[in-house]
Amino acid sequence: xxxxxxxxxxxxxxxxxxxxxxxxxxxxxxxxxxxxxxxxxxxxxxxxxxxxxxxxxxxxxxxxxxxxxxxxxxxxxxxxxxxxxxxxxxxxxxxxxxxxxxxxxxxxxxxxxxxxxxxxxxxxxxxxxxxxxxxxxxxxxxxxxxxxxxxxxxxxxxxxxxxxxxxxxxxxxxxxxxxxxxxxxxxxxxxxxxxxxxxxxxxxxxxxxxx
Numbered sequence: 535x536x537x538x539x540x541x542x543x544x545x546x547x548x549x550x551x552x553x554x555x556x557x558x559x560x561x562x563x564x565x566x567x568x569x570x571x572x573x574x575x576x577x578x579x580x581x582x583x584x585x586x587x588x589x590x591x592x593x594x595x596x597x598x599x600x601x602x603x604x605x606x607x608x609x610x611x612x613x614x615x616x617x618x619x620x621x622x623x624x625x626x627x628x629x630x631x632x633x634x635x636x637x638x639x640x641x642x643x644x645x646x647x648x649x650x651x652x653x654x655x656x657x658x659x660x661x662x663x664x665x666x667x668x669x670x671x672x673x674x675x676x677x678x679x680x681x682x683x684x685x686x687x688x689x690x691x692x693x694x695x696x697x698x699x700x701x702x703x704x705x706x707x708x709x710x711x712x713x714x715x716x717x718x719x720x721x722x723x724x725x726x727x728x729x730x731x732x733x734x735x736x737x738x739x740x741x742x743x744x745x
Contacts, residue, residue, distance in 0.1 A: 541568065541569065541570050541573055541608075541610070541611045541612065542568070542569075542611070542612045542613075542614060543566065543567070543568045543573065543574075543577060543604065543608075543611050543612065543613045543614070544566070544567040544568070544614050544616055545560075545564065545565075545566055545597070545600065545601075545604075545613055545614065545615050545616065545617070546564045546565040546566075546567075546615075546616045546617035547563050547564040547597060547600070547615070547617040547618045547619075547621050548563065548564045548617065548618060548621065549617075549618045549620075549621065549622060549726075549729050549733075550621075550622045550624075550725070550729050551563055551564075551621055551622070551623050551624070552624050552625075552626050553623065553624070553625055553626065554625075554626055555625075556584055556585040556586070556625060557581055557583075557584055557585075558581065558582055558583040558584070558585070558623060558625075559578065559579060559580060559581055559582065560577055560578050560579075560580045560582055560600065560603075560604070561578040561579070563582070563595070563600070563621050563623070564617055564618075564621075565617075566578055568611075573608050573611065576607060576608060577604050577607060577608060580603060580604065580607050582595065582599075582600060582603055583595060583623065583743065585625040591624060591625045591626075591627070592622070592623065592624045592625070592732070593623050593736075593741070593743060594620055594621065594622055594623070594732065594733050594736035594737070594741065594742045594743065595620070595621045595623055595742070595743045596619065596620055596621075596742055596743060596744040596745065597615045597617075597618070597619045597620065597621070598619075598744060598745045599743050599744050599745055600613075600621075601613045601615070602745050620733045620737075620742070622729050622732055622733055655694075664690075668680070668684070668686050668687055668690070671686060672684055672686060701716065702715050702716065702717060703715040703716075
C-alpha cells in the first residue's frame with residue numbers, strides 16, 4: 535500500500551441517495567474532487583456498503599466512516615467534507631418496481647387522488663351552498679330566475695379549472711413557468727423532514743454505520 539502525502543480530497547455527500555446496485559461505491563454518495571487523478575479514481579471505486587436481499591434496504595452512513603475507509607485505502611490523504619455529515623442510503627430493486635403489482639398501486643393512487651379531489655370540491659360547494667349563491671347572483675344581475683344550466687356556473691367551472699392549472703403550474707405534461715410548483719415545494723420539505731427523522735432515529739438506535 536503506497537503512502538500518499540500532501541493530497542487533499544474534497545468530498546461532498548448528498549443527504550438522500552438511492553442506488554440500484556447492492557454494492558455501493560463512494561461515487562454513488564455524492565461528488566469527490568482530488569488533484570491526483572490516480573487517488574481520485576481509486577477512491578471513487580471504493581466500496582463502502584453492500585446490501586443483502588435478506589437485510590434492510592435502507593441504512594445511514596456517517597461521513598466519518600467514509601473518511602476512515604478512504605484513509606484506509608489511501609493512507610496519508612487529507613479529507614475535507616463539504617456536504618452532508620450523514621447519508622441516508624436506500625437500495626431500490628428495479629425488477630421489483632417494474633412488476634404488475636407496482637403499476638396497479640400507481641393506478642389505484644391516481645384513481646383515489648382524482649375521485650377524492652372531486653368529492654372534496656363537491657362537498658365544499660355543498661357546504662357553502664354555491665347553488666344558492668349562483669341563483670341569488672343571477673336574480674340580481676338579470677332580474678329573473680335561472681333555468682337549468684346558466685352562464686355563471688359554466689364560467690365558474692372554467693375559472694376553477696384554470697385556477698388549478700395556474701396554481702399547480704402544469705398544463706398536461708408542460709410546466710407553465712420555471713418556478714417549482716407548490717406541490718413540489720411541499721414534497722421537498724416533506725422529504726427533507728422524513729430524511730432527517732430517519733437519520734436521527736438511526737443515530738438514536740445505534741444503527742448508523744459509523745466509526
